[in-house]
Amino acid sequence: MDCKYFGECGACRIYDSSYEMQLKDKLELNKERFSSFYSGEITTFKSPESHYRSRSEFKLWHKDDDIFYGMNHIEQKGVVLVDECPQVNTHISALMPKLLKSIKEREIGFKLFGVDFLSSSDGEIVVSLLYHRRLDEEWQIIATEMAKELNIFIIGRSRKQKVVIGQDYIREKLVIGEKEYLFNHIENSFTQPNPRVNEQMIAWALDKFSSASGDLLELYCGAGNFTIPFSKKFDKVLATEISKSSINAAKENMKLNAVENIEFVRMSVEEFVGALDGVREFRRMKEIDINSYNINSIFVDPPRSGMDEYSCQFASRYEHILYISCNPETLVRDLEILNKTHDIVDMAIFDQFPYTHHVEMGVKLLKKV
Numbered sequence: 001m002d003c004k005y006f007g008e009c010g011a012c013r014i015y016d017s018s019y020e021m022q023l024k025d026k027l028e029l030n031k032e033r034f035s036s037f038y039s040g041e042i043t044t045f046k047s048p049e050s051h052y053r054s055r056s057e058f059k060l061w062h063k064d065d066d067i068f069y070g071m072n073h074i075e076q077k078g079v080v081l082v083d084e085c086p087q088v089n090t091h092i093s094a095l096m097p098k099l100l101k102s103i104k105e106r107e108i109g110f111k112l113f114g115v116d117f118l119s120s121s122d123g124e125i126v127v128s129l130l131y132h133r134r135l136d137e138e139w140q141i142i143a144t145e146m147a148k149e150l151n152i153f154i155i156g157r158s159r160k161q162k163v164v165i166g167q168d169y170i171r172e173k174l175v176i177g178e179k180e181y182l183f184n185h186i187e188n189s190f191t192q193p194n195p196r197v198n199e200q201m202i203a204w205a206l207d208k209f210s211s212a213s214g215d216l217l218e219l220y221c222g223a224g225n226f227t228i229p230f231s232k233k234f235d236k237v238l239a240t241e242i243s244k245s246s247i248n249a250a251k252e253n254m255k256l257n258a259v260e261n262i263e264f265v266r267m268s269v270e271e272f273v274g275a276l277d278g279v280r281e282f283r284r285m286k287e288i289d290i291n292s293y294n295i296n297s298i299f300v301d302p303p304r305s306g307m308d309e310y311s312c313q314f315a316s317r318y319e320h321i322l323y324i325s326c327n328p329e330t331l332v333r334d335l336e337i338l339n340k341t342h343d344i345v346d347m348a349i350f351d352q353f354p355y356t357h358h359v360e361m362g363v364k365l366l367k368k369v
């Protein structure tokens with residue numbers, strides 16, 4: 001039952017080789033995958049070898065009158081019980097047994113089926129407890145005591161119910177080059193899971209834009225993870241994102257970092273592109289004076305599904321394209337389109353998800369002359 005090594009639940013997957021070996025495998029696989037587009041060196045950025053994840057989700061598994069952490073086995077049916085997890089950061093790792101003990105002692109495990117952890121590098125933690133029952137006042141009193149005892153924030157969630165004990169975010173500090181940035185990371189919203197690799201990605205992206213100037217357009221901006229450091233490099237940034245909670249966090253993060261030259265718009269990329277092309281009008285675009293922007297650089301960081309054809313063709317209008325991808329398979333598909341108008345001049349691999357087949361990639365493209 002003990003997860004003393006990477007691989008048992010399959011979440012860290014089939015690697016019994018060393019960290020260096022698994023990374024080398026990923027590099028070779030992706031060199032081959034992208035060889036028809038790019039033959040230069042792919043710069044590789046490593047992760048810490050353990051305790052690299054700042055967020056994680058577990059099942060709460062009830063068995064023989066006891067409760068355990070668990071994960072679905074990736075390659076076969078069934079749940080693997082987990083005593084400890086070497087992937088999560090040291091703060092989550094230290095909290096896990098204490099939290100479980102407290103849940104059992106305080107008897108709030110009834111119909112509790114999941115627990116999500118979100119932690120800052122300094123150890124601020126939001127724990128989400130997921131229930132199949134309504135949370136009443138008694139639950140709130142007990143959860144408040146538990147939050148105090150463990151020095152954490154707790155969110156109780158059940159159908160159509162969210163009870164916040166303390167706050168629903170943590171504050172993360174990222175160091176990019178010489179500069180420090182602060183970010184509120186909101187529970188249940190997208191954040192990069194591996195902060196040390198994230199810092200390297202942002203630094204790489206800033207460096208790849210070193211010859212760019214004017215204003216920047218960013219698609220899929222989340223809570224401003226790249227946008228805020230980019231705002232130091234460009235005159236102005238126009239950034240779009242579909243999620244309301246992420247856009248609200250992005251605006252808050254702008255204030256936290258005393259930045260003023262970003263306009264965040266809550267819109268899907270498809271809506272945004274349609275609005276710029278005059279296909280449809282959007283109230284949310286009314287306040288944006290697009291003609292005041294001098295954009296020749298675009299940054300995209302889409303979800304695993306990548307971009308659609310129309311959005312790729314839209315991105316092709318710009319001189320500089322920087323594409324961060326968490327799925328090499330959809331990246332290959334999108335590069336088939338982008339490569340018609342642009343040359344791929346640089347690539348990088350960021351090992352965000354060690355010991356899995358997943359990898360984050362960065363691609364710099366310049367318009368063909």
Ligand SMILES: C[S@@+](CC[C@H](N)C(=O)[O-])C[C@H]1O[C@@H](n2cnc3c(N)ncnc32)[C@H](O)[C@@H]1O
Pocket residue numbers: 190191192219220221222223224225226240241242243246267268269270301302303304326
């Ligand atoms: C991989 S995350 C990147 C977020 C951000 N760049 C970061 O580093 O934290 C992708 C983001 O795209 C957003 N998203 C997904 N589909 C979208 C769409 N169709 N239009 C705009 N944003 C979308 C998600 O909400 C998510 O925040």
